[in-house]
Amino acid sequence: MASTLEHIDIKGVKIPFIFEQDKRLPIVSMQVIFTGSGSIDEGKNIGLARLSAKMMNEGTLKRGSVGFADALDARAIQLSTNAGNETLVMELGTLRDEFDTGLSLMDELLRSPNLTKESLNKVKTRTMSDIARKEADFDTVASDELKAILFEATPMATPNIGTKESIEKIKLSDVESFLKSKMVLSNALIIMGGDITIEDAKKKATTLISSLEVGKLSAPRHYEVRKSPKESILKRPQTEQTYLYFGAPFAMNEGDSEFYKARVAMFILGSSGFGSRLMEEIRVKRGLAYSAYSRLSVAKTNTYFSGYLQTKLESGDEAKKSVIEVIDTFVKSGVTQSELDQARKFLLGSEPLRVETLSQRLGRTFSEYYQGKELGSSLQELEMIRGLSLEELNDFIKRHNEITQLSYAIVTK
Template identity: 30%
Template sequence: MTMYHLVKRAIVATLFISASVGSASAIDIQEVTSPGGITAWLVSDDTVPVVAVDIAFKGAGSSQDPEGKAGRANLLASTIDEGAGDMDSVAFQTALQDNAVRLSFDSSRDHLYGDLTTLSSSVEQGFNLLRLALTEPRFDDEALTRIRAQITVGLRREQNDPDNVVARLWSRTAFPDHPYGVPANGTVESVANLGHDDMVDAFKHGIARDNLVIAVVGDIDADTLAALLDSTFGDLPEHADLADVAEVEPAMGLTVSDTVDTPQTAIRFGGPGLPRSDPDFIPAYVMNHIIGGGAFSSWLFQEVREKRGLAYTVYSYLAPYAHTAVFGGGTATRNDQAQEAVKVILDQFERMATEGPTEEELADAKAYLTGSYALRFGSSSSIARQLLFIQIEDLGMDYIDKRNDLVEAVTLEDVRRAARRIFGEGRPTVAVVGAPAG
């Protein structure tokens, strides 16, 4: 690689990190529709010469992996950019580097994601490389063998990591006979059986215009973007052909364990949460911050770590998936303290359902959640990702403007009602991995 290319890559790397369009309240979102009918959300800003693009193919995540093919979506996301058109992997990656373009893909339970970041001077080249990856991926044997080996190394390492083992144990217990209970990145055995035909099949069924969501931020105007939308995505199939995924609720009240020779016990807990569209989701979000999402200030941190010294860290979260919603969390503690740690955690859930927080705790949570919201918009890439999620969740183009008002409007009764809905119906399912006493 020439010195010119090395300097260019260093400059663009700095721009990618620093590119920003200001605070959340100053973001002006446009809806751009191409002549061919492809729609994207755009935040146009020429402060720095960078364009960030985030895309998602809704429904094309690991929940589409066929039985015995766990990890297919993960391998697909890892190999889409490993050669396209007449370029093998080396040639394609070289083209990305020569044009100062960053392109990557990843997958979740529900969706397949892609993100592109490029200098505005290279925007046409960047979009063209994205087009090639989405319309003419190669899935060459060399690339598949290499990426499959990398994934397998990670999976073997996870087999000896109690945190990963307990996460998988909880998922298959909470979601038996459902795609959410299957490891998203597969197993050593399932990944070994994935090949070229599997990638072609996943690609053919999951990549289309009708499940495509696009967010673009940076130094590009609406007219330029409209033309690029058609040239980049216009050749995709009109409709995805996705398998139906059943709606499901996580099982409640179960306790499962897996014995591992380790001095610590890893613990995961979880039960039904609230969908993102539920009117009580924002109150539940505030409640979660108070009970376990707020790090040092949370009830779980104070009761489990500060008062009793049972664990280094403990956390909770809300996860609204496309076909379920989960309230969950976890910790790790010494084997002889595992039973006590679980009891303390469950006691806090009961306390939240019956008593709820104080006015001061609610005020502190709302102040933190509203004050920290702007941190999600620190760069062009982070703004694009936020816009993408807002579209996926169908929250509306004005969500950024009204989000903090929604948090501020939460009352004590709202939090208590959400807590009763989450904790009042029974005990969550608990998974433990280690050698816990009792």
């Protein structure tokens, strides 16, 4: 059966419930997603959302970190929590016969997570180590700097892992307060699928999250990208090449009816890898980089165009000039019929690979719901791609000349 959307009523709150039955394998998976609970909702405590999610992976007060992990491993149960920009997600995956045990352990975790000073110090130490490693990864350094430029003075400007200074300041009470205010029914959404009936799935989901408080729905947020170009050059004596990251605004919101055109345009420009404009011009014709990519990010909280490449230290200026030329030409002249045909062929032909697994199908249904679209709109989008004309696509590209207003984050020696 296809993924469906229903609602379950708990304490007067209608919780979205996305479900798909799949009996091909004896497994069941479940996600409890708390919207409005990611890094953009952590206030001044940068890194709090991600650190709080890590604390939920430290087991329960009763069993501790090791005891809880042993209980999961003994039944081959996968249970983890993670946080992104907009959401905090608890995910459970088990064999069908172990699903009740997995739910019992998940319930124990929700009711009594191991929020102790000892666990906090352990998670902080690991986070500090992760931050130190990222400081030596110049791709990450350049990427973070680009976001700092594009989203200056907003929560999007800081890495969701936090900084050494911000992590050091986080207290156990901050974690407790964040989890208590965010992991509530008003923010909850449930995704379930596998070898289970929808009636049984709804019953088990209702029992699991009934212990949560109603709480308060997190307010929606959206952050605009800077309009005026800016450049930041970071000098790192250890690097042996130049890392060039670039980005610009893109006038589109999540759920936009013309997103399918953007998908085709961005595929041709830089997201398709070999054969894309950026790759052909910068790598193949000019030999300035091993790879060059660009992409479009469209989410509830932000929309922006970005890309990157690495080049020789002495080729940085030439590579930057090439990026400008490729994007300017793309906007002014559009694409060719051959490029459109190839993009259409790939996007339509690769569709079965994007819905091959249960998790992919459930993820797609969630995306459609979260973006405010009708279920099944992804298939409608493919039909619109099938009928897209060269004139329509090039008109769309020319209308989005804001992508030429490029800002840069450059790491070099």
